[in-house]
Amino acid sequence: MAHHNNIRVSICFLFASSLLSLFAQISSGKEFVLTLNRSNFSDIVTKHNFVVVEFYAPWCGHCMKLAPEYEKAASILSSNDPPVILAKVDANEEKNRELASQFQVQGFPTIKILRNGGKVVQDYKGPREADGIVDYLKKQSGPATTEIKSADDASALIDKNKVVIVGVFPKFSGEEYENFNALADKLRSEYDFSHTLNAKHLPRGESSVTGPVVRLFKPFDELFVDFYDFNMEALSKFVEESSVPIVTVFNNDPSNHPFVVKFFDNPNVKAMMFFNFTVDNADSLKSKFRESAEQYRQQGISFLVGDLEASQGAFQYFGLKENQVPLIVIQHNDGKKFLKTNVEPDHIATWLKAYKDGSVEPFKKSEPIPEVNNESVKVVVADNLQDIVFNSGKNVLLEIYAPWCSHCKKLAPILEEVAVSYQSNPDVIIAKLDATANDIPRDTFDVQGYPTVYFRSASGQISQYDGSRKKEDIIDFIEKNRDKVDQQESVKDEL
Secondary structure, eight states, X not given: OOHHHHHHHHHHHHHHHTTOOOOOXXXXXXXXXXXXXXXXXXXXXXXXXXXXXXEEOTTOHHHHHHHHHHHHHHHHHTTSSSOOEEEEEETTSGGGHHHHHHTTOOSSSEEEEEEGGGTEEEEOOSOSSHHHHHHHHHHHHSOSSEEOOSHHHHHHHSOTTSOEEEEEOSSSOSHHHHHHHHHHHHHTTTSEEEEESOGGGSSSSOTTOOSSEEEXXXXXXXXXXXXXXXXXXXXXXXXXXXXXXXXXXESSOGGGHHHHHHHHHSSSEEEEEEEOTTSTTHHHHHHHHHHHHHHHGGGTEEEEEEETTTOHHHHHHXXXXXXXXXXXXXXXXXXOEEEEOSOOGGGHHHHHHHHHTTOSOOBOOOOOOOSOOOSSSEEEOGGGHIIIIISSOSEEEEEEEOTTOHHHHHHHHHHHHHHHHTTTOTTEEEEEEETTTSOOOTTXXXXXXXXXXXXXXXXXXXXXXXSOSOHHHHHHHHHHHSOOGGGOOOHHHHO
16 A cells, blocks of 8 residues: 555645746747657657656646756757757646556656666656756766766765765776666666775765775765675665665755655655744754654654644644644554654653554544534544444445545535435435545545545445446445345335
8 A cells, every 4th residue: 555655745745835836838949858649659768778758737837837947958958968858748638648657657747767768767856947957867867876086076976965875996896896886777866876996085984995885975864874785685775774864854944855755755654743843842852752763763663853834734634733733643554643742852752662562542533523413415524434334234325525626516416415315214324524634444445536435335345436426326326235124115216
């Protein structure tokens, strides 16, 4: 289940939204960005060693913002040696949907780097403005790792805001050197790689080593770490683990954003503490949380501190309130959450131990149970879902919706009519649940969009309704799937 990806997409979309604004149309003149579609995609990609492809939608504001920058970068890179090809695919077009699906496009814009005639596909992890795109793609299209020949080379390459991986070798040959190059090729879209014969050029660490050794520089924690095992699997694991902070910082600093994305992308349990970074005990909260992070980080848990100002998207996603801060929320990949509100620094270790011991009850986001629930379409919230849908012994048609969804608004009066049709039948319930305000069991209901409609028969058979949104068809579906009590006449016969 890729539930953690949903978290990352929701939060990082909201994070990015605050940084980006809509832009005007692309400037006129010659277009350097190639337009690809289903008919010419394979032909162009297979002929080239390096092609960059943007999957976009015409209505997407971020795509409009990127378009002139992408075009400008394409014009500059067209005269690179060798030329770098930038292309775009309108993933909104019906004929290109299969291409978008093939490249697992789930949001816009999605940019992919295709190497070796399309045999190797990597995510574009670079900037979104022209100069940054050019610099990033020049590096990506050149050698996977660059040689450091002087201290000046090292200081130019080892950036204080990002992870850089340097191989130190006595000679540029042998199995260790080959494995390092293979690793650089595999991970080049995520990290910068360099190699050197002389550790004295490097700004940190023991300068007399001759290697082979991999020295990973990072802008956090101990600032660098050395690794001597050149087995490919071990190297990959080392880079993955060492390039993540013990505690990721989620604030408005753009240099932290790649680490926030990485945090929400990883498959670990996520422990997050949110508070106002300017409060008097902020340092104490951070240091106590870090102590626990150091204790539990090898046990499949990743840790993050989020500044209240930057974390509005997270609060919306998790159903949190500002008067609960400082708070800790722990999220499992199955959607289960654990919450500690108004936390003091000295509570942190105790509560996390209780969580690890299994003595903390899961937290459920729920609207209050309605005091009166006598409308035709019953209101289901997380706290009465079991009673109404699973334990009532009734046949229940449940619409899972979002208040902002136009399709849900169109369906609402139709469900109302269906519910009125069943008013005289106590064994059928028509109900609705607002998924933005209530947690739902993701292992039971697979919600990819709104509205999603499920039916649970009195005997417990669960099926998804994906038929037309006409009253008659919905009633037909209920009649085929419901358990009839006492062989009552069907509602259809009464209509």
